[in-house]
Amino acid sequence: MTSRLRKAFFFSLLEAKLDTSGNKRTTIHDLAAAAGVSISTASKALNNTGRMGDETRKRVKRIATEMGFRPNAMARGLLSKRSFTIGLLTNDTYGRFTLPVMAGVSDALLDHGVSVFLCAIEDDPALGQTHVEAMLDKQVDGIIASGKRVDKRLPVDLSNLQVPVVYAFTEGTPDSVTFRSDDAQGARLAVEWLRKLGRRHIVHVTGPEAFFSVRERAAAYREVAGEIEPVMYGIWAESWGHEAVQRIWTRPGGKPDAIFCGNDQIARGVVDALRERGVKVPQDISVVGFDNWEIVAGQTRPPLTTVDMCLKELGRQAGLTVLAMAEGRPVEPGVRKLPCRLVVRQSCGAENLEE
Amino acid sequence: MTSRLRKAFFFSLLEAKLDTSGNKRTTIHDLAAAAGVSISTASKALNNTGRMGDETRKRVKRIATEMGFRPNAMARGLLSKRSFTIGLLTNDTYGRFTLPVMAGVSDALLDHGVSVFLCAIEDDPALGQTHVEAMLDKQVDGIIASGKRVDKRLPVDLSNLQVPVVYAFTEGTPDSVTFRSDDAQGARLAVEWLRKLGRRHIVHVTGPEAFFSVRERAAAYREVAGEIEPVMYGIWAESWGHEAVQRIWTRPGGKPDAIFCGNDQIARGVVDALRERGVKVPQDISVVGFDNWEIVAGQTRPPLTTVDMCLKELGRQAGLTVLAMAEGRPVEPGVRKLPCRLVVRQSCGAENLEE
DNA sequence: CTGAAAGCGCTTACAG
DNA sequence: CTGAAAGCGCTTACAG
Incomplete structure (x- = not known):
């Protein structure tokens, strides 16, 4: 094997193994085609909306499963104005407090299909600002600000955002929802x-x-x-x-x-x-x-x-609360002290x- | 003030404070209108693409800043097939290893506009599966699998995914890219x-x-x-x-x-x-x-x-590597041992x- | 009972 | 130099 050949062989190996850009995802068009229905029908079948023959719905669903079809959340989000994503901001580097809070948030929201961006901002206002903007660009449904003490603010201004904000184990604004332990x-x-x-x-x-x-x-x-x-x-x-x-x-x-x-x-x-x-x-x-x-x-x-x-329970409640706010359900502002246990x-x- | 009135007052207060669904974001249409150009021109101005009068570009950019316009990442992602999002999977509950890795990943990718979903899956295969699916639905550009020891796999199969996967401080598949310390x-x-x-x-x-x-x-x-x-x-x-x-x-x-x-x-x-x-x-x-x-x-x-x-450096390299793979740049598979320091x-x- | 069309907010060939 | 049109992958009125 010449050097050039070996190189080519090696490269093709890499391509094969690591270049995943090839096989594109199956879209609702593929599904509709495979099921022999229109994309509207396919959509409605999956979402249990609209009216259609019971067997049509069943068939579409079955084929969707077979094809491994999963709707593109970005496309859905564009319509629904929901990204099913929230951001967790923290200045707790060690993660001593944030990790349990994060575990609770994640646990509470996973069932709702919500994923969590974790943003460690230390005490750097510029870093905080950058992360908040990145999150906002990504259309997060809400933000949870968390820290390591209840009488200090994060080094970033979260008031007047277009998305709901909940504070957990960090000081919030007076009219916000804040969770802390008792x-x-x-x-x-x-x-x-x-x-x-x-x-x-x-x-x-x-x-x-x-x-x-x-x-x-x-x-x-x-x-x-x-x-x-x-x-x-x-x-x-x-x-x-x-x-x-x-x-x-x-x-x-x-x-x-x-x-x-x-x-x-x-x-x-x-x-x-x-x-x-x-x-x-x-x-x-x-x-x-x-x-x-x-x-x-x-x-x-x-x-x-x-x-x-x-703290995990605290995170859980904080998560459910931002979710409620994101869904427009009324939430009473104020500080909520959660009980400790021995x-x-x-x-x-x-x-x-x-x- | 009657009870009903007080209630109404209170509710309106809540609405005003916490219901953020009102003021909708400014879109490129708003920007285009304000700048007196078409949306195509507005788009090209912002992205430094296309050809146009230098002052037009400047003006659009200025107005965009004034309006606080930020492009919707979901819309962009739909076109570009890039979500500027990656997932970090971990079974390290304490965060002893994952937090530094996470810090490095985040640090390396922030400049590239990439945000990180943190998914703690413990040693639960079902939880892992759910998280991976949620990430895939959200079109993550790549996944970093991280753990707490280099000779154990995460309880979830990451081969044959449509997105690039990099392993950090956990065992990877033979033909994958794996980072560990020396x-x-x-x-x-x-x-x-x-x-x-x-x-x-x-x-x-x-x-x-x-x-x-x-x-x-x-x-x-x-x-x-x-x-x-x-x-x-x-x-x-x-x-x-x-x-x-x-x-x-x-x-x-x-x-x-x-x-x-x-x-x-x-x-x-x-x-x-x-x-x-x-x-x-x-x-x-x-x-x-x-x-x-x-x-x-x-x-x-x-x-x-x-x-x-x-570990932070390890995270940084892992982050840059998934990014490279997501962008289709060739990456050589194998285990990479990073040096420790005293x-x-x-x-x-x-x-x-x-x- | 099912499908064609419009549209979410962008980008990108393609005209003019 | 600038804009109209098509399209990314979905959902949702609206026809038929």
Whole structure:
């Protein structure tokens, strides 16, 4: 085989394998021809509209299945003004919050034939703008804006768009629909659980006071725990958990029998620090986290009892809501707080209390 | 205000705020009318095609900008057979691998006006099938299949599709294009680094031998470290790191001066276990991880030196490749291994060596 | 009961 | 230099 021949052979192989531009899709014309009807009849048969002989409809449908005919969504969309597509905007790079939300959105909308564009815009306004325009060009039926905290806006203006917008886990405009978790209720769940276990001296170690969620959780903690001790604000890191334990154990006065942490990372730091001090979790002290971030909560020794914000459910509702709006159904604006749930693992002890 | 009135008022408020079905988009007809040209001229002006007076083109463009005209991608797509849309399929629920890949894909394609449908299919064949069909209906220009390990297929058949498919971090068909990281090179990077630091007794604690990546990394480790000691296979968890250290320190013989771990979770377990034994990292022993999973590598004390698979770059290349295929450019099939890089933090010591 | 025609919003030969 | 017409793949009044 000469070099040229070999090359030609190789190229034809590539063409055959990878050039998929050849076999064009079957259109409704092909279907109509195969079924021996007009394209209008074919269309009506498939959509269960119009009037026609029952067997005609059956036959068209059968042949459609046989041919593997699937209507071109772009053509349909041109008429119906529906793309069956929505956009999910997020500035949550890690995906810690966005992935569960996305899973819920996708899950809720798949049944309705809606697909989701995921657009990660970081905190870049230009990037956000570009993505929004790309989505609008593609005629998305709606947009879900999601983020990583409820008191910050995405770096892009979504008001006055021609499509409905729903906010999920990010701050929305006053007259919009916004979904967020009920931080106060979540915190109450945690502290009530600790009290039910007999804990009486509960400390709260949490993130920066600047976060709205932090203040909400702290307020609920104070209310349920009835503590006069100050909430310990810090950062969202394991290191803060270590430092907090250090502070608590080096200051004078009694030691707590429970620590309610603002997130799982802090809780992990707390648990590790306690172990290093020889304080036993959960025998000597109970620890509760927040977020139910599997990778953290599950790998902590012992695994963390923690508050789950049910973000998938939040995504599901957000998805159904944009859909409703896209279909013109009336939707009441406002903030909707979704309940959290407590996930019991081993960091509090006495799991059997759960029943 | 009577109840009925109040209701009516409230409803109109909702309508005004949330019913966006009113103001319809400006089409090329509106633009043409406003510019006083035919729609053909308007179209050609915008696309820099056809011939026309320079000022006509300028004027049309200016007016288009003023009106905020943006062509309907569905209409364009109907003609061009390009939707400027691709699908990213994944079974990686956590998003550990998919998110960086997604970021790269999105980043590479945004400039080309391509948006990405993200479809999380878990390991559910039916779900996968549904998503693929939804994507095909929407006329995606191509599909990227991505996963969490290179020796497993997604639970859905992507061969014989009418659109190009590229595999990223998941097993592809023999004649497809597949992107993966170069595990052997990554492992070499890690072990060579340890040797450069003067470490001579290097142990390898890794995941299940069933993983192809595990075997590749282990082979490279053996080759570079020249160890006769057996590789320690286990599971991808911190607990295995703890157990491995326990085993090493309780068996007879000399202790290692370095541990190369199969991923960051194991490395974290190893580092924690060493600290609990009073063995100092990095003074007494160096530890290297694999993955550069920020949440794990960054929070470990000390932070982990680890191998980064450059998944974003992998995504970028995968994106550009589907695009090329969608445009009919010839692409050579085969597996493409992308190089890893070493991220130096504090778990090995002597960082200044890096220069 | 079925089909021809118009049209969704664009682009692209083809006339003039 | 500019515009009328055809057409992408569908759906939906409207005739017959």
